[in-house]
Amino acid sequence: MKRCVSSSASRSDSSTLFTPRVSSRVSRTTPLTSVTLNPGAAGASAAVAATVVMAGVSTTPGDSLEAPATRESPGVRPETTDRTLRPGASLRAGRMTPISVLLPVHGEAPHLAPAIDSVLEQTHGGFELLILLNGAAPSPRAIGVAREAARRDPRVRVHELLRPxxxxxxxxxxxxxxxxxxxxxxxxxxxxxxxxxxxxxxxAFMERHPGVLALGTAYERIDERGGSLSVVVPPCDPGEIRWRLLLGNTFAHGSMMLRRDAVLAAGGYDESCARAQDYELWTRLARPPGGGRCAMANLPRVLYRYRTSAGATRPDVAQGETVARVMLREWALLGHGASDADLAPALARMLTGGAGGRGAAIEIERALNAEGPSVGALLGHLVGTQPLRGPTQAAIEAGRLSRLREVSTKLRWFGVTSVWLWGAGRHTEWMLAHEAEIPQQIVGVADDLRAGTRLGLVLVQSPHDIPAGADVLLSSDAFEDELWEASAPHRARGVRVWRFYGAQDDRPTIVNTSHAAEPVRVGGD
Known part of the structure; x- marks a missing residue:
């Protein structure tokens, strides 16, 4: 287990904050839906290669922002060298790429000390840490923590902003x-x-890919005490990021690394945005110049821990208004893609729920990844895949959770201790997010159409990899009948396939003698 972070600690070894452990939940965005990672899959995050070959994106430095009125806090060295190394810091290939780290502070900031220490304990030593105290907003305690960090480490610069x-x-x-x-x-x-x-x-990634202007990472959501809540693996491919940004934020702001000149050339952060200013900036940076590739990416490694406050609530009105305004602005810039007309049959299959609906959804996503967003392709994706929101969705969620408990309880009664999930879509993300409700161990995810891809950190396997005698639970609300038909040859070879929703008239032969009882009829009316 990762060790909890004490908010009272003045120093901590950041290596202990990321003790290797499989998070109990992993999720993929967008939308932000938690999914569970099973023990043994943690190494996948390090093994995923973010092989994104970017087209060169030229940026012309814009006018620098006016230098703000600042003062160095007492005890801060006015001039520091970026090549000062802490013990244990490393040089990559004999040199370091210098980095400026921006850490704004306001309010009490009870976790500021471990946040600072996690930066100072970086193995890459060539950086400066700029702690930005926002006028009178930070508490005296937070100011003291910042000044103490500057006294003990020459890489830290503290600035009190006099003109916020x-x-x-x-x-x-x-x-x-x-x-x-x-x-x-x-x-x-x-x-x-x-x-x-x-x-x-x-x-290192941005050195290899000079066309990347902004780079995030996968991240772990933690609670106030440092306990793990979930792991979020956002899209990593720039093509997918480009269109998913039009539906919501695909980056954790605190995990980002940016090219300063590119951000300044784009106009910096929009100061009219009190909230969601990161999302507004990302949509501008993601626009491919001259029809080229999107210049943003994510690393699939979990390199950041995002703390969720106990009192955190849903996005407020100001945030919602900013996001809505930005989405409308970006959608207005879209044209109709060359393949929009060709997607009509796929959309029809999705709307009617007929055979091939799953393949149709994947076909539309592939068109978006390859050709970029268009009005037709995005509408097709939204119509066919986006979940409902509001009270209706809450009612569906409650019913589905009740069904999950019912099915898993019956499987346990018949001696099923482990299951595969067949289906690599949103329903499986939801299933994995609620693994605590499932007494069975989830040993893998299979999908005949998505084998070889990843669902978060989980490698999706072919149904042919499921051994005879194993139990498989179909995981799809829209395409369960299609999955049931696709599973016929595997049921014939002795794989026990269970429905989540529908009536199960065809009962597979029991091959695994440890499950002596016949499978329960699940999903009946």
Whole structure:
């Protein structure tokens, strides 16, 4: 288990904050849906290669932001060298890519000390840490923590912003960009934690891919005490990121590394945005210049821990208004793709729920990945795959959770201790997110159409990899009948296939003698 982070600790070894452990839940965005990662799959995150070959994206430096009125806090060395190394820091191939880390602080910031330490314990030593105290907003305790960090480490610079100009995060980050000394700028939030290898991994990727303007990472959601809640693996391929950004945010802001000149050339953060300023910036950076590739990516490694406060609520009105305005702006820029007309048959199959509906959904996603977003392809994806929202969705969620408990209880009664999930879509993401409700161990995910791809950190396997005698639970609400038909040859070879919703008239032969009882009829009316 990862060790809980004490908010009272003044120092911590960040290597202990990321003790290797399989998170109990893993999710993929967008939409942000938690899915579970089974023991044994943790190594997949390190094994996934983010092989994104980017087309060169040229950026012309824009006018620098006006230097803000700042003052160095007492005890802060006014000039520091970015080549100062802490004990144990490493040089990559004899040199380091210098990085500026921006860490804005306001309010009490009870987790500021471990957040700072997680940066200072990076194996990549060539960085400066800019702690940005937003006017009078930080508490005296937070100011003291920041000043103490600067006294004990020459890489830390503390700036108290005397002209917060409204004090929202956009203005603070723009001033931080103006203060940054280096071309690569990493973000960090005051209540989160960075993996010791985060900066090195991101800098190395951006060196290899000079066309990438912004780079995030997979991240772990933790509670106030540092306990794991879920692992989120956002899209990594720039083609997929480009269109999924039009439906929601695919990045954790605190995990980002940016090219400073590119952000300044794009105008920096929009200071009219009190909330969702990161999403607004990402949509501008993601627009491919001259019809080229999207210039944003994510690393699939979990290199960041995002703390969710106990009092956190759903997005507020200001955030919703910003997101809505940005989405409408970006959708207005879209045209009709060359293949939009060709997608009509696929959309028809999805709408009617007929045979081939799953393949149709994948066909539309592949068109979006390959050709970029268009009005027709995005509408097809939304119509066929997006979940309902609001009270209707809440009622569906409650009913599905009740059904999951009923089915898993019956499987346990008949001696089923482990299952495969067949289907690599949103329903399986939901199933994995609710693994705590399932007494059976989930040993793998299979899908005849998505074999070889990944669902979060989980490698999707072919149904042919399921051994005879194994139990398989179909995991799809829209395409269960299609999955049932596809499973026929595997039922014939002795795989026990169970329905989640529908009536199960064809009962497979029991091959595994440890399951002596016949399979329960699940999903009956």
């Amino acid at each position: 100009r409204g004090g929202n995060l956009s203005t603070v980050l723009n001033e931080g960009l103006a203060l940054a000394r280096h071309g690569l700028v990493a973000r960090m939030d005051a209540d989160d934690l960075s993996h010791p290898e985060r900066l090195g991994a991101q800098a």
